[in-house]
Every structure is written in C-alpha cells, then in structure tokens.
Amino acid sequence: MRCEGKMARIHCKITPLSVYLVVLATYSTLMMLACLENEQLERMAKEHEQETAAPLEEDMTIVRDRRSQHGRWLRSVDDFFRRMGTLETTCSKMVSLGGTYCRRALDNNKVVCLDEDVTLKSNNCTVYSFGIGADTTFDDQMNYYGCDVFMFDPTVNPEAIVSTNLEHERFHLLGLDIYRYNRTHLNVYPDGINENITGEFDTYDNIRRRLGHESRPVHYLKMDIENSEWRVLPDLAKGGKLEGVRQLAIEIHTMDIIRAPTHQVLPLLRHYWQVLEHLTRLGFLRAWYRPNLVVETMYHVPGENRSIATCFEVLYLRRGPVY
Template sequence: MLMTGGEGRMARIHCKITPLSVYLVVLAMYSTLMMLACLENEELNRVAREQKQKTAAPLQDDMAIVRDRRSQHGKWLRTVDDFFKRMGTLETTCSKMVSLGGTYCRRALDNNKVVCLDEDVTLKSTNCTVYSFGIGADTTFDDQMSHYGCDVFMFDPTVNQETIVSTNLKNERFHLLGLDIFRYNRTHMNEYPDGKKENVTGEFDTYDNIRRRLGHESRHVHYLKMDIENTEWRVLPNLVEGGRLEGVRQLAIEIHTMDIITAPAHQVLPLLRQYWQVLERLTRLGFLRAWYRPNLVLETLYYVPGENRTIATCFEVLYLRRGPVY
C-alpha cells in the first residue's frame, strides 16, 4: 500500500502478521460459528417442540371446539351428519400406528385393531396387560398382542371353548365372561356357517368383579379393547367413575349407534346427543380420538331421509390417554 508522505514522497506501509492478530481472527471466526450453531440449535429445538406438541398433545384448535361444544350441552348437534363428522374429527395424532390381527371378509379387512407405539403411550412388552372384551371367532389380534409380549386376557360369553383351544393363547387366559354393569347369566344362540346351531350360556359381570376374580385389583390394564355389541353405552359411564380407567393408555372401542336406524325420526337426534354425552366423559379424562374407521356393513347403514345416501352407524375408534383432564 502506498501513501504520500509530508514531503511529497511515497511511503510504503508494511503489514506484519503477529500471533495476537491470528488469535483475534480465529476467535472472531469461532464466535461467529458458535452464534450460527446456537441459532440452528434453537431452530431445531423449536421444530422438535412443535413436532412433540403435534404427536403428544391434542390439537389445540380442535380441543377448543370440543370445550365450546361441551358447554352448549349438545346443542351444536343439529343433524345426523354433525355427530358422525365430529366423531371422524381426530383430537390427537399418532406417528407410529400399527394394525394387528383381522381377517378378510367381503374383500375388506375386518376385526383388526390398531395400536399406537408413540413413546408417551407405548406398550412395553415386558410390562403390558391387555383386556379384550368381545372376540367372536377371531382371535388374531389377541394372538399378535400375545406374541408382542403382552399378557392378554380374552372375554366373550358367546364363544365355544374349542375356538379358543386352537389359538396360540393359553386356555386360562380365556374367560367365558361378558362385560356389563351387573352380574347375570344369559343363553345365546350361536349360528355357524355350516348351518349348525348351538346354545351357549354365558355369564356377564362388572369390570370391578372381573378384575377381582383375576386377582388384578392392583394391576394396570394398559390396552382395553371393547367390542361388546351396543352394551358400551351402559358400561362406559360406569368405567369413567372411581378411577376404573386409571392406567389405561389406549382404549379401542367398536361403537354401535344402530338404534337410530329403527328409531322414530323425532328420537334420532336425542339418541345421538345421549351417545355424545357418554363419549364426552372420556374426553374429560384425557382420552382423545386418534383413529376412526367406519364399518360398512349393510345391516348397520342409516339411510338419510330424503337423500340417496347412507351413513355407517358402526365404527372403530382408538382413544389415547394424553389430553388434559377438565
């Protein structure tokens, strides 16, 4: 670099690199990189927090709607579509959902159940208890849950014992019991595809009594499955009381609302409002809908009056216990 000196002469300035200048340059570069790394980490943390909020918490907008509609005591439910659209609106998500069991009927998979493997609700294979109420002749879900490592206890008052012997589960894990709010016996007529008919006398008992009979008073049920053919409307109000669902992380229910098919037109909406009030009590305990699938069986379709369309009145729902209790 050249400069003009006081006497008009050109002076040359020499730049000397010293250890101190090198240290300062390196320090400046290091500080810049650390600042960028902090900014990047903060962005990654922000994304992680958002992702965790999406997978481990209810959808906030949806929960606000739920609370608002709860305060209206079901007045929001003005049409049949309102109920089923609301049921199909999920309140939380599962990033690791798996389907277990099931058999194909009429080219569609039936009797399968879904399980969420997200960390906050996952089932540990070394410490996992499953209660499966209502199995019919299909124990594929129960078999797979048993292979996963869970202790699976099956209950159905209508099943022939020979059906259970053929499964991979131990006989002592099957109980000829049905779930209800009081204890009684009832005889069922089973009809088989080959035309054979058989009377099966089954016993029904309460959830508390069943746990007591199995010695499970202090044992948590982590996955509770109920396919109890319309009896859920009696059982669910009883289950939400007294901490009976404490420890349940996932609740799988086949919900039946077929009563509206034969009900007089003026009773359809009151029936749906009653159903919603029962299911809403689950939400208050923190159970949020994470999966919904209608069962398109012809006998359970509701024909909308004056319209050329139907609505499936029977559907599968998986609830995850992760929401706020309110």
C-alpha cells in the same frame, strides 16, 4: 386616543346575595363535573364489560361445548359422525394388528399406537380384550408382542376358538356389563349346527377382582360388546376404573338410529355423544377412526340418496387434560 384626568375607581360592595350566588355557581360547577365524571366512569365500565363479556361467553361456550351437556351443536346426523371422524390427536407410529377378510374388506383388526408417551412396553403390558367373536388374530399378535392378553366373550364356544396361544391369553366365557347375571345364547354356526351357550356377565371391577388384578394396570383395553358400551362406558368413567389405561379401542354401535322414529334420532345421538364425552374428561383423545361399511348397519339419510355407517372403530389415547 387620549385620556386625561384621574383614573376612575371601581368600588365593589360584597353583599350576602353575591356570596350566595358565587357559592351556588361553584357548587353547580362541581356537581356538573362530578356528574360528567360518573357518566364517563359508567361508560367506561360498560365498555369494559362488553369487551370482557364476549371472550368470557366464548370461553364458557367452549367449555359447555366440550362437555356437551346438551349437545346443542348437534343439529343433524352428519354433525355427529363428522365430529366423531375429526381426530383430536395424532399417532406417528400406528400399526394394525390382526383381522380377517370378510367381503373383501379387513375386519376385526385393531390399531395400536407405538408413540413413546403411550406405547406398550413388551413383557410389561396387560391387554383386556372384551368381545372376540372367535377371531383371536389381534389377541395372538398382541401376545407375540409380549403383552399378557386376557380374552372375554360369553357368546362363543371355547372349542371353536382357533388360537395358537390360548393358554397364555387365558380366555374367559365372560361378558362385560354394569351388573352380574347369566344369559343363554343361541349360536348358529355355518355348518347349520345350533348350540345354546350360557354366558356369564359381570362388572369391570368384579372381573379384575376375580383375576386378582386389583392393583394391576390394564394398558390396552379393547371393547367390542355389541351396543352394550352405552351402559358400560359411563360406569368405567367413574371411580378411577380406567386409571392406567393408555389406549382404549372401541367398536362403537349407533345402529339404533336406523329403526328409531325421525324425531328421536338426534336425541339418541346427543345421548351417545354425552357418554363419549366422559372419556374426554378423563383425557382420552380420538387418534383413529374407521367406519365399518356393513350394509345392515347403514343409516339411509331421509330424503337423500346416501347412507352413513353407524358402526365404527375408534382408538383413544390418554394424553389430554383431565377436567
């Protein structure tokens, strides 16, 4: 192709309308970019919120579950006892002390952990033993180990207690509760003799005060107080009462669920769990669990041919974080 002649000239005339259109187009473009940027930022924010909300919600669930304010995880009787039997810590040097055979099974024995971080130092340890039922075999062996043992039980005749070291263990006809009072008990012995015993109950703080132990740490605390633990434990968890306790042995009784109406069983178990969670908040972790297989305390699962032991022994070691 061939071009001839002068190059054509293009004349551009700038008018107010053209200026307005250019400015409008530029403004529209900037607004569109700004909107896209805002939408992108909002989308990124939502994505970030979704990514962080799940872990946060999970963490809060763990905290709520750990403290178990409402026990929402507990939806069946099995849930309670399965979790109780799930240990939270281990002991590499566990020993069983005391106990007597009843119905071909060892009863009233307690376990002690000798791991370095929670061990009881011989000749420098104090044991409180609440509830002995005239069986002092555990207390005797703790005394042989070198601990100062103090026994408490308001329901037995001191003369009926067989102990080779009673003078060292300092038995007190005294029970543990959340207030001070006296109560008369009727004891029936195997030989058919009945005897009324007036027992005194007092608070943990008062008992320590009466013994002059306000500043003396209790290293091993044993409680077998026949269902009264549900009143006593919340009180012990307050005000630093368990300060110094390294090992806490409890016989736990939940046999109230046996006679409770079906609709009250789970609320009862949730209440029990909330009480026990007070111990977890103080750093006590379950290291040992043993159900007591006594026919009278077995819970028969409705509609099923099986039973669950409602009384069990638990040893807590103080080695968890306080929260």
